[in-house]
Amino acid sequence: MVKLWNGEAVQWHLTFCMEGKAGSLEAGKAAGQLLVHLGSREKLTAEELRRIAAKSVKQVQNLGGNLVLLDVAAAVEILKEEGLAAVVQGAELALYHQENWKEKSEDKSDIQLYLTATEDVDGGAILAETTVVDRWVCFARDLVNCPSNKLTPVLLAEAVVQAAAGLDVEVQVLDDKVTRTLGMEAFHAVGDSSANPPRLIVLRYRGGGEAAPIALVGKGVTFDSGGYSLKPSTGMRGMKGDMAGGAAVCAAVLALAENQAAINVTAVIPAVENRISSSSFLPDDVIGSMSGKTIEIGSTDAEGRLILADAITYAIRYEKACKVVDIATLTGAMARMLGGVAIGVMANDDNFFTALQDAAGRSGEKFWRVPDYPEYKQLIESQVADLYNSSDSCGAIAAGMFLSAFAEDTPWLHLDIAGAAWSGKLSQPYQPKGATGVGVTTLYQLCRSFA
Ligand code: BES
Ligand code: ZN
Ligand code: ZN
Secondary structure, three states: OEEEOOOOOOOEEEEEEOOOOOOOEEEOOOOOEEEEEOOOOOOOOHHHHHHHHHHHHHHHHHOOOOEEEEEOHHHHHHHHHHHHHHHHHHHHHHOOOOOOOOOOOOOOOOOEEEEOOOOOOOHHHHHHHHHHHHHHHHHHHHHHHOOHHHOOHHHHHHHHHHHHOOOOEEEEEEOHHHHHHOOOHHHHHHHOOOOOOOEEEEEEEEOOOOOOOEEEEEOEEEEEOOOOOOOOHHHHOOHHHOOHHHHHHHHHHHHHHHOOOOOEEEEEEEEEEEOOOOOOOOOOOEEOOOOOOOEEOOOOOOOHHHHHHHHHHHHHHOOOOOEEEEEEOOOHHHHHHHOOOEEEEEEOOHHHHHHHHHHHHHHOOEEEEOOOOHHHHHHHOOOOOOEEOOOOOOHHHHHHHHHHHHHOOOOEEEEEOOOOOEOOOOOOOOOOOOEOOOOHHHHHHHHHOOO
């Protein structure tokens, strides 16, 4: 969507300038000219630039412009590569449009953005890398926005296979027979609740030689009704997006592959529907897991941690992961605490958490670490099994503590995106209504930092 400018004719000329109130627009002297104010040099950050770029291109779009030149020299002079990438990303992510299934589709003509070349940076290279990442963020959004009847676990697996075609990524879809043989009982407790069978989707990208891969494990619940611990009907809206973590890990790996990052990474997506049927699991059930640990079911609505538990064990045992990151729309408690602004994190390794913070510094996404004090282990104790899947208090922490039992000694990060996966009142200007695609850019940056 963004290209380097080669003197093509444009309707709008947006000049980013270091003055005025950050984010405000002002008409320039000639017709079609707009000044985009960036505020003070000292205060300008890449994230602020991302927001300003998003706001200004949306405004121009509303004014009916579709050939737009962004003159970003002033910003790039200060923030260099990072500044250029931020403008491109803010603009591309802001202009995303959700698919729809209307009989008559309104033809929103695509807006073409051009960037002025600057001498400060290699614009072409940055543009190429950023555009690829943005396209995969939008792919993740498409999956999350897609209704559950059009994206069952089997269809999700097909969509992933299709998306990876042409890239140097191996996609393996383990069907329910295979996962049962592997002993993934926790995954099946949820997956067997629906006539739409579960799938374990595995993507392997090997750009980094012989090193053990980082595993990215993403929750892939294509619909979460809550099961017999049924959600109230209002709480069920949006649960087509309960696979946002799965979409994010898939997108991150495909972006790394397309940009030929020098790392080894494996995405594991346990894909299931959580439904009510005669083959559903029930509250009070005691189930097994691939790890051998048994689990007492306090709530069938705490299904995410069950499928992730087996996926984490699978990643460590079969994919020989040296590090694990899980990402999931896991708890309402985290969503209520952080809203759409930040992603909740639990970590069992300080260095790995520091690497995440560095990656977040480059992506602009915000992370907030919750504690894993030993006292919290009591939350997941059961009288009759090794673990309890629900808890009456500290819901976000209990979920993290549960997963940490399966990560064992492997360096592990748990990212709870329950709040951030959907845009809302607190969202950024580059997050249009619907799915945000949150997590993709940070996972991309995190993996790249290990190259
Ligand atoms: N998918 C939900 C979490 C969720 C809630 C995501 C709201 C996005 C928005 C998850 O499976 C769930 O239902 N969690 C329960 C756990 C509880 C029963 C222990 C929750 O948070 O209420
Ligand atoms: Zn649930
Ligand atoms: Zn869920």
